[in-house]
Amino acid sequence: MTAHVDLNMARTLAKSSAVSVELLPLVARFSLRAGTSEQAALSKALGLALPTKIGQCARKNKLEVLCLGPDEWSILAPEDQAVKITDACEAIYAKAPHSLTEVSDREIAVQITGVKATDLMTIGCPRDLDLLPVGEARRTIFDGVSAVLWRDGADEYRLDLWRSFAPHVISLLETGCTELAAE
Amino acid sequence: MLLVHCPYCDETLPELEFTYGGEAHIARPENPADKTDDEWRDFLFIRTNVKGPHFERWRHAHGCGRFFNAVRDTVSDRFLTTYKADAPRPDLAVLLADASMKEPSK
Amino acid sequence: MTTFRVPGRGRVLHNRPVSFTFDGMTYQGLEGDTVASALIANGVQLMGRSFKYHRPRGPMAAGSEEPNALIGTRRGKGRFEPNTRATVQEIWNGLETNSQNKYPSLKFDVGAINDRAYMLFSAGFYYKTFMWPRSFWDKYYEPFIRAAAGLGVSPSEPDPDNYASRYLHTDVLIIGAGPAGLASARAAATAGLRVTLVDENSEPGGTLLSEPQAQIDGKPAWDWLSAELDALTDLGVRIMTRTTAIGYYHQNMIALCQKLADHQEKPAEGAPRERMWRVRAKQVILAQGALEKPLVFDGNDRPGVMLAGSAQTYLNRYGVRVGNKAVIVTSHDSAWYAAFDLASAGTQIEAIVDTRPTPNADLIKEAAARGITVLPGHTATGTSGRLRIKSVRVNKVENGKVLTARNISCDSLLICGGWTPTLHLFSHTKGSLKWDDESQTFLPDRITEECQIAGAGRGLWGIASALNDGAVMGAAAATALGKSATAQTVTVTDDRPGTGESHTELPTDLDPGKARAFVDYQNDVTAKDLRLAVREGMRSIEHVKRYTTNGMATDQGKMSNINGLNIAADALGKKQPEVGLTTFRPPYTPTSFGAFAGYHKGEHFEVTRKTPIDSWAEENGAVFEPVSLWRRAWYFPKDGEDMDAAVRRECRETRKSLGMFDASTLGKIEVVGPDAVEFMNRMYTNPWTKLAPGRTRYGLLLGDDGFIRDDGVIGRLSDDRFHITTTTGGAARVLNMMEDYLQTEWPDLKVWLTSTTEQWSTIALNGPNARNLIEPFVEGLDISDAAFPHMSIAECTFAGFPARLFRVSFTGELGFEINVPARHGRALWEKLFDAGQKYDICTYGTETMHVLRAEKGFIIVGQDTDGTVTPYDAGAGWAIGKNKPDFVGMRALNRPDLTAEGRKQLVGLLTEDGTSKLEEGAQIVLDPNQPIPMKMVGHVTSSYHSDAAGRPIALALVEGGHGKTGDTVYIPMPDRTIKATITGTTFYDPEGARLKL
Known part of the structure; x- marks a missing residue:
């Protein structure tokens, strides 16, 4: 059992000489599911080509679309674009059926930056991070918790976490932040 | 902890991202009502329990989420191959020949 | 000094x-x-x-x-x-x-x-x-x-203390930073690979630390070492000391335990004591060297008796002479050098006793030059001294006969029975070993992992061999990874390669049955014990090991295994490879529990999921209970209340006016697509086609074996969109099961599933005043009983938040469940709590929820069912869409054993005295006077005191229970037998009148 964390308020959660852990502001999030034959129509509706390789991300006008599976994308957008996205997808639903489900409140994002950001990730993530290119992301596991891990820069990561798991992961990141600074 | 190659992600990844899904190539009958009690029992409960290469299912649960199939040797705990759920059952003889070539040896 | x-x-x-x-x-x-x-x-x-x-x-x-x-x-x-x-x-x-x-x-x-x-x-x-x-x-x-x-x-x-853990991926992991490991690291790193070099010692160098006399490429060993470490650091090699490779697992996964604090007076603030590294290496090089074996003879364990190589280490690495007067007893050349080094440092060497009749002539010459007595072809047969050795008894052996003894006084006895390659980690991989007659030891044979063994680990003695073999293996690892690499050759002078012989217990002129000739020092196992084990019928080395405990102590037989094998093989009249070696198991050296636990202790012991309302519950004195990974408010005690009192009050106040419950943990799945209704029909027992948008239905989910897996209320939001709720513990499992059917059985269906458990915070309001409370908050929706009857769902604005409103009841009272985006969960809870004060709103936890539902006979999957209960057994046959062609579990419900008589069925139980509360899990019998063991016909699944019923109530699974209404059954307890009557499962408001407000 870990301490309470207010997940609605973006702020610095932990900072040391090694690494800094920030809770990011909430954004609009959608889970998009569709078959191969609907992807062209959806790309048109969203105004950007859906990436088709798992882990790849397409970006346009502050919209981030990440391919998580062969028929699954995560759409991140500024909150004021949410209605536009919903409407655009709904308009093509009849001819290109798909599932667009809002999950803005399902997840929160934590950003990890600093010279030892990669080291901090290795306390929870079993993947070889050298194989995660900048600009891409993967769904993986972090200390037993399912998470989407974004590599935004050589020393810059983002973790999308389901809300109820966040206190556990954040507590570990805070511990690691102190530990890395003590090295 | 094993490394598992996900045929959808095309990456070889830590077992922690995966869950095991039992024996592979056991299709749910199209019309269950047509099946005899014995046939349905076999579908539900009877498994091969192989000592050696075993056709089995895994799910990339903390990844792309897909179920896929694998051939794993239950003696050495070594994967011979993994393949997509809709791919045909691979030829075991070919797999074993490939594996013996890859075996580390001195 | x-x-x-x-x-x-x-x-x-x-x-x-x-x-x-x-x-x-x-x-x-x-x-x-x-x-x-x-x-x-x-x-x-x-x-x-x-x-x-x-x-x-x-x-x-x-x-x-x-x-x-x-x-x-x-x-x-x-x-x-x-x-x-x-x-x-x-x-x-x-x-x-x-x-x-x-x-x-x-x-x-x-x-x-x-x-x-x-x-x-x-x-x-x-x-x-x-x-x-x-x-x-x-x-x-x-x-x-x-x-x-x-x-x-x-x-x-x-x-x-704190403990830490990390994952590490490396191209080449080299275990052991002695000469072989150092040379491997150089070769692999020069080829441009990510190299990690670990050693359990406080500094790298291995044998070089104990043999400063060697000259490598013209440099003294320690100068060479220092330059080499600098070079490796420049090449980017990660060098980790005080780091033990404790286990070697599948596909080159190696666990390293790194000690960070025990050597420090003041460890850094916030630093962990130990760190477990889970390393995945593309190639592993085992360069762990070899361990010296003792000789086995009576009294080989007195303080002052030590391995000769270790005495050499104490001298050369630590600057300590182990004694003033030393005797060497050896069967290997290496101990001679220890004698020479000690002699140079001022220790009097009384004698070098060699079991071999003709030791190396150069060594004899050197000893003679130093004036050291040499006794070739001798055996040791005893020692004296209580708290420290005073003398050793040695005898000449001629033609297998042990001749007259002589005693040599000493304060130090240095023994050496040869060397054993350190192959513990190699054995973890199930790599096979092969007996080498010449070196009288096991060497690596078939390799099962991407692994090389370098230096003494494969029987190569001496610094030059280790360095050159290490380079070859480092290059081999690089080549295996597609890099071009060459192995540098070095020249070493003053090297000390040697040969020796291996023994069972040494021959003696005394009664061997009385000898305390130790093989395993830590477990006090003697040669006599091993022979006794064989005499008493142990044939397998595994049995000999367990019977004598040889090699089973915390040192895992590092010194004793080969000596034990030699003696057991001799007693069995077999050769060593026919007897075989016992299995080495991880960890290589004793490892603290802390290192294994890592971060998972205290408040971080395991993942604890929390709802958005959890913090309010904590601030308001809730007592929590774990439910799967969640912690949930269990009850909200008011001043001085115990659990029983709090739950009774919460039940009473909810039924009387209004109760509020955090139901956010309920699993939620959004089902979307043109085939959504077809999918629902195939998945759940119930028929869904005619369920209109805006309506909800209780859904029952089975496995294909016909047994209940989950249940929950499911709302239809539109033709193509359903909102499923699942049990708290079942959410992930249910989604996995549904994805399985969709991906592998019905990939043609155009329908997709999304977990929305955490998107919504869910607040359940129950009680006659539920509607009165929420009506002012609801915008754009008529929630009167006529417009929004029981089992309705609607999307609306609630207290200014977008919401999905269910009219549903798990208590038998008028009930609503409000779902709002999770970020607003706590804010809404507080608004409702404030507004609810005029209805004496009470917050209740999971225990009251359980009591209220039990009073209505609503089941909890996993409590009243156990994976062998069908809908018919649970009295939920009404939830089955009998006219559907198929659904998951339908076929199995017709299997003979699921339709047989005498299945355990869910019933109500009322204790006859009206006051005894049964224990959940208690067994039920029909005749309390039958002999033990009695025939048990079922068990109590749920039991509570019910304020509404004015008595304790219980649910139970009883054989043929549905046909036994009114029958008496007995529940034997340690102190008495309780009599109870079988009833229906609804104990409160059987007509459901209270829902129709």
């Missing part, structure tokens, strides 16, 4: 004294010393008592293989650790250490009576002695064994 410290010698810092205590006495050592080297420098050899016989013991070795010198270390409150090897623990100012297994003191120990009773304590002693009478076991035998057994004492306080 004492006479045993050699000024200027070794890698210790002679100008940096360090004081520490051992058994309360303060000693001075030097920075760089271990407890063992510092104590030896102070003339202390007695460091412990043995496990079984409590014999006085000193260190046999200078490294992690040490079996004897086990100490307790204390570094402040809570920081006590037993069984630390004195040969590994580095000293620092203020370190407190203690010997173990002694009472009242190390020098006088009453437990040593076991040693006099030696003949009683032979192999299998426990099995034979404590067999009879059986009634003695609890009262006498077990307490006696517990008092006598064990190494050290357990710490009594919680460990205040």
Whole structure:
């Protein structure tokens, strides 16, 4: 059992000489599911080509679309674009059926930056991070918790976490932040 | 902890991202009502329990989420191959020949 | 400084004294010393008592293989650790250490009576002695064994230290930073690979640290080492010291335990004590060297008896002479060099006793030049001295005959029975070993992993061989990874390769049955024990091991395995490879629980999921219970209430007016797509086609075996969109099951599933005033009973938040469940709580929820069902869409054993006295007077005191229960038998009138 964390308020959660852990502001999030034959129509509706390789991300006008599976994308957008996205997808639903489900409140994002950001990730993530290119992301596991891990820069990561798991992961990141600074 | 190659992600990844899904190539009958009690029992409960290469299912649960199939040797705990759920059952003889070539040896 | 410290010698810092205590006495050592080297420098050899016989013991070795010198270390409150090897623990100012297994003191120990009773304590002693009478076991035998057994004492306080863990991916992991490992690292790193080099010692170098005389490419060994480490660092090699590879697992996964704090007086703030590294390497190079074997003869365990190579390490690495007057007994060339080094440092070498009739002529010449007596073709047959060796008894052996003995006085006896390659980690991989007749040891044979073995680990002796083989293996690893690499060759002068012979116990002129010739020092196993085991019928080496406990102590037989095998093979009349070796298992050296636990202790022990309302519950005094990974508010006690009182009040107030419950943990799945309704029809037992948008239905989910897996209320939001709720614990499992069917059985269906459990925070309001409370908050929706009847769903604005509103009841009262985006969960809860004050709103937890639902006979999947319960068994046959062509589980419901008579069925139970509350899990019988074992016909699944019913109520699964309404059954308990009557499962408002408000 870990301490309470207010997940609605973006702020610095932990900072040391090694690494800094920030809770990011909430954004609009959608889970998009569709078959191969609907992807062209959806790309048109969203105004950007859906990436088709798992882990790849397409970006346009502050919209981030990440391919998580062969028929699954995560759409991140500024909150004021949410209605536009919903409407655009709904308009093509009849001819290109798909599932667009809002999950803005399902997840929160934590950003990890600093010279030892990669080291901090290795306390929870079993993947070889050298194989995660900048600009891409993967769904993986972090200390037993399912998470989407974004590599935004050589020393810059983002973790999308389901809300109820966040206190556990954040507590570990805070511990690691102190530990890395003590090295 | 094993490394598992996900045929959808095309990456070889830590077992922690995966869950095991039992024996592979056991299709749910199209019309269950047509099946005899014995046939349905076999579908539900009877498994091969192989000592050696075993056709089995895994799910990339903390990844792309897909179920896929694998051939794993239950003696050495070594994967011979993994393949997509809709791919045909691979030829075991070919797999074993490939594996013996890859075996580390001195 | 004492006479045993050699000024200027070794890698210790002679100008940096360090004081520490051992058994309360303060000693001075030097920075760089271990407890063992510092104590030896102070003339202390007695460091412990043995496990079984409590014999006085000193260190046999200078490294992690040490079996004897086990100490307790204390570094402040809570920081006590037993069984630390004195040969590994580095000293620092203020370190407190203690010997173990002694009472009242190390020098006088009453437990040593076991040693006099030696003949009683032979192999299998426990099995034979404590067999009879059986009634003695609890009262006498077990307490006696517990008092006598064990190494050290357990710490009594919680460990205040922190432990850490990391994952590491590397191209080449090299285990052992001796000459072979260093050369491997150079070759692999030069090829441009990510290289990690680990060593359990406090500094890299391995053998080079003990053999400074060697010249490598013209440089003294230590200068070469220092330059080489710089070069490796420049090449980006990650070098980790005090880091033990404890286990080698599938596909080159290696666990490393790194000690970060135990060697420091003041570890850095926030730094962990130990860190477990889970390493995945593309190639592994095992460069772990070899371990020296003792010789087995009577009295080979007295303090002052030590492995010759270790004495050499104490001298050259720590600047400590192990004694003033030493005798060497050896069967291998290597011990001769120890003698020469000690002689140069001022120790009188009384004799070099070699079991071989004709040792190497060059060595004999060198000994002669130094004036050292050489006794070739001799055996050792005994030692004397109580707390330290005083003399050794040696005899010439001629034509297999042991001739007259002579005693040589000494304060140090250095023994060497040859060397055993360190192949523990290799054995973890199930790599096979092959007996090598020439070196009389096992060498690696078939390799199963992407792994190379370099240097002494594969039987190559000497620094030159190790360096050159290491380079070859490093290059081989690089080549295997597609890099071009070349192995550099070095030249080494003053190298000391050697050969030797291997033995069983040494020949003696005395009664071998009385010899205390130790094979396993830590478990006190003698040669006699091994022979006895074979005599008593043990044939497999695995049985011999377990019967004698040879190799089963914390040192895992590092010194004893081959000697044990030699003796067992001899007793069996077989060759060693026919007998085989026992299996080495991880960890390589004892590893703390803390290192395994890592971060998972205290509040981080396991993942704890929390709802958005959890913080309010905590602030308002809720008591919590874990439900799957969640922690949920269990009840909300008011001043002085116990659980029972709080739950009764919560139940009463909810039924009377209004209760509020955090239902956010309910699993939620959004089902979307043109085939959504088809999918629902196939998945759930119920029919969904005619369920109109805006309506909800209780759904029952089975496995294809026909047994209940989950249940929940499901709302249809539109033709193509359903909102499923699942049980709290079932959410992930249900989604997995549905994805499985969709992906693998019905990939043609155009329907997709999304987990929305965490998107919504769910607040359940129940009670006659539920609508009165929420009506003012709802915008754009008529929620009157007529417009929004029981089992409705609508999307609306609630208190300004977008919401999904269910009219649903899990209590039998008028009920609503409000789903709002999770970020607003707590805000809405507080608004409702404030507004609810005028209805005396009560917040309730999971316990009250359970009571209220049980009063209505609503099941909890996993409590009232157990994976063998069908809908019919649970009395939920009404939820089955019998006209559907198929659904998951439908076919199985017709299987003969699921339609058979006498299945366990869910019923209600009322105790006859009206006051006894049954225990959940209690077994039910029909006839309380039948002989034991009675026929049990079922068990109680749920039991509560019901305020609404005015008595305790229970649910139970009973064989043929549905046909037994009104029958009496019995529940035998330890103190009495309770009589109860079978009833229906609804105990409150059976007509459902209270829902229709």
